[in-house]
Each structure stands twice: as structure tokens, then as C-alpha cells.
Amino acid sequence: MTALPGIVVTGASGRMGQMLVRTVTASEKARLVGCVERAGHHWVGRDIGECMGGAALGVTVTDDPLEAFAKAQAVIDFTAPAATVEFAALAAQARAVHVIGTTGMEAHHLEKLGPAARHAVIIRAGNMSLGVNLLVRLTQKVAAALDADWDIEVVEAHHRMKVDAPSGTALMLGQAAADGRGVVLDDVRESGRDGITGARARGAIGFSAIRGGDIVGEHDVIFAADGERIVLRHIATDRAIFARGALKAALWGQGKAPGEYDMMDVLGL
Numbered sequence: 001m002t003a004l005p006g007i008v009v010t011g012a013s014g015r016m017g018q019m020l021v022r023t024v025t026a027s028e029k030a031r032l033v034g035c036v037e038r039a040g041h042h043w044v045g046r047d048i049g050e051c052m053g054g055a056a057l058g059v060t061v062t063d064d065p066l067e068a069f070a071k072a073q074a075v076i077d078f079t080a081p082a083a084t085v086e087f088a089a090l091a092a093q094a095r096a097v098h099v100i101g102t103t104g105m106e107a108h109h110l111e112k113l114g115p116a117a118r119h120a121v122i123i124r125a126g127n128m129s130l131g132v133n134l135l136v137r138l139t140q141k142v143a144a145a146l147d148a149d150w151d152i153e154v155v156e157a158h159h160r161m162k163v164d165a166p167s168g169t170a171l172m173l174g175q176a177a178a179d180g181r182g183v184v185l186d187d188v189r190e191s192g193r194d195g196i197t198g199a200r201a202r203g204a205i206g207f208s209a210i211r212g213g214d215i216v217g218e219h220d221v222i223f224a225a226d227g228e229r230i231v232l233r234h235i236a237t238d239r240a241i242f243a244r245g246a247l248k249a250a251l252w253g254q255g256k257a258p259g260e261y262d263m264m265d266v267l268g269l
């Protein structure tokens with residue numbers, strides 16, 4: 001009998017980390033073989049199940065990612081950009097599939113993933129849910145059907161602890177709108193309006209971010225014209241949707257050729 005793919009969860013104490021631990025341990029298709037936290041975190045050296053307030057799971061949280069990755073077929077990583085870049089090199093060394101949910105990655109982070117993807121599979125998306133990835137496709141289609149008389153605005157809302165804006169999802173949606181319209185997002189992007197901004201530029205794609213309370217993640221793509229408006233909306237009410245998507249990606253990546261992939265590849269959208 002073939003063993004189930006072994007999964008390591010990085011940032012295991014985080015909001016997504018804990019959801020991933022629950023999702024992997026509940027799955028019949030994978031097993032949890034490691035949990036990584038940053039050096040100095042009070043969970044390091046303790047059993048992950050007990051840290052999360054439940055029964056022992058037989059997996060001790062470590063601050064040594066390479067030791068953990070060496071036992072794994074996949075690493076699921078929802079942490080922070082600098083950590084993710086470090087994990088990409090180590091996951092590639094271990095030839096483990098690296099599923100990246102981390103957002104807020106800048107160009108200098110992203111360019112460091114290329115060398116790792118020469119040796120291993122990397123699957124990265126700013127949102128791992130089926131619903132959002134479908135919304136990305138819908139946004140692209142609607143943008144392609146409408147001209148610049150239709151102003152495009154992406155509005156997102158998240159919990160008070162989120163550190164990056166616009167959200168990774170908002171950027172995916174803005175990119176899809178730009179692709180649909182056949183323009184370069186950076187040329188038309190308008191973020192963070194404040195003060196006397198002047199009238200809206202024709203063809204701009206605007207981004208607005210709300211932060212508050214425990215909002216899991218809400219995204220609207222607004223197409224506003226004279227006399228009518230289309231609003232495409234996704235509301236996440238449970239982080240399990242992201243964890244399920246990430247586990248699906250980790251399993252899909254087994255046996256694939258090294259390279260960079262996204263959730264569109266995984267979901268076949």
C-alpha cells in the first residue's frame with residue numbers, strides 16, 4: 001500500500017496555519033508530518049494538537065524547516081513574504097511541492113521563486129478558494145465585454161490584523177479585469193485615494209481596502225457606467241475554503257513537472 005502524501009504546515013500557530021492543521025488531519029487523502037513556526041515562538045518543541053487545545057497529534061512544532069520538509073511530499077505555506085522566499089529554496093531542496101498562500105509578495109520576493117521552481121513544483125495564489133477563482137474568470141469575461149465607459153473598482157474588506165493591502169485577491173481580480181480589457185494593470189491602477197484627487201481617469205482600475213473586526217474576506221468588483229452598475233461579489237465566511245483549496249493543490253502537485261502553477265491550473269478553470 002502506498003503511504004498518503006505527507007504534508008508540512010508552516011506558520012502553524014497562525015489563523016490559516018491552525019485551519020490547515022485541522023484540514024489536513026481530517027483528510028483521508030493526506031497526513032500531517034510536520035509543523036513549522038518561527039524561532040522563539042512558544043509553540044516550538046510542543047505537540048501541535050496540544051498547542052491547539054486538543055489531543056496530541058504526534059507532531060512536534062519545529063523551528064527547523066529543512067528537517068521538517070525532508071519528511072514531506074508537500075509544504076503548505078501561509079506565512080509572510082520573507083519566510084516564504086526562504087521556504088521556497090528549502091522545499092525545492094527537499095523536492096517537496098510548495099503551496100504558497102502568502103500574500104503581499106513584491107517583485108523582489110517573486111523573482112526569488114524562479115530558481116526554486118526549476119527543481120520543484122510551486123503552486124501560488126492570492127486566494128485558494130473555488131469561488132474566488134471562478135470570480136476571477138467572470139471578472140475577466142465581463143471586463144472583456146465592456147468598454148472604458150464602464151469604470152472598474154475593486155473593493156475588499158478584511159479583519160483588523162491583515163497587514164497587506166490591496167489584498168492578494170483584490171490584485172488577482174484587478175489583474176483579471178486588466179487582462180480582459182487588454183491593458184497593463186500597473187498603467188491604470190489607482191489605489192489609496194485621499195484629498196483633492198481630481199476626477200477619475202478614464203480606464204482606471206481602482207482599489208479600496210476596508211479593515212475591521214473579524215471579517216474573513218469580502219471582495220466586490222464594481223463595473224459602474226452612466227445609469228447602471230454591475231457588482232460581482234464573493235464573501236468568505238470560513239477560512240476552511242482556503243485550507244481545502246490549498247490541500248487540493250498539494251495533492252494535485254504530486255508528480256507534476258517542476259515549475260510555477262496557480263489555482264487556475266489546479267481547478268482546471
Ligand SMILES: NC(=O)C1=CN([C@@H]2O[C@H](COP(=O)(O)OP(=O)(O)OC[C@H]3O[C@@H](n4cnc5c(N)ncnc54)[C@H](O)[C@@H]3O)[C@@H](O)[C@H]2O)C=CC1
Binds near residue numbers: 011
Ligand atoms: N491565498 C489564500 O487563499 C489566503 C492567503 N492568506 C494569507 O496567508 C498569510 C497568513 O495569514 P494569517 O494566517 O491570517 O496570518 P497569521 O499572522 O495569523 O499567521 C502567520 C503565521 O506565520 C508565522 N511565521 C511568520 N514568519 C515565519 C517564519 N519565518 N517561520 C515560520 N513561521 C513564520 C507567524 O508566526 C504566524 O503564526 C497572509 O499573507 C494572508 O494574506 C490568508 C488566507 C487565505
Ligand SMILES: O=C(O)C1=N[C@H](C(=O)O)C[C@H](O)C1
Binds near residue numbers: 162166168169
Ligand atoms: O489575510 C487574509 O485573511 C486573507 N488573505 C488573502 C488575500 O490577501 O486576498 C485571501 C483572503 O481574502 C484572506
